[in-house]
Amino acid sequence: MVCPKCGKEMRTGYLFSSKDGAFSFAGKVPGALENAKNTEGFVKLTGLKAGGRTSVGASCCDACRMITIQY
Numbered sequence: 001m002v003c004p005k006c007g008k009e010m011r012t013g014y015l016f017s018s019k020d021g022a023f024s025f026a027g028k029v030p031g032a033l034e035n036a037k038n039t040e041g042f043v044k045l046t047g048l049k050a051g052g053r054t055s056v057g058a059s060c061c062d063a064c065r066m067i068t069i070q071y
């Protein structure tokens with residue numbers, strides 16, 4: 001994967017959570033008491049992972065401080 005900002009080859013790795021949980025994406029961060037799935041533009045990126053870090057494959061450009069992920 002090449003960086004969308006500078007066009008150089010990106011480093012591959014994983015984006016992961018700091019504690020048990022799951023990553024998702026939406027146009028805005030839902031409130032704590034809201035069901036996140038009802039947020040406009042919601043995309044589930046990972047499931048829950050008990051007893052380990054949630055992770056998703058990602059590419060990193062150190063120069064641009066850019067992380068891209070594919071779901």
Ligand SMILES: [Zn+2]
Nearest residue numbers: 003006061064
């Ligand atoms: Zn870059």
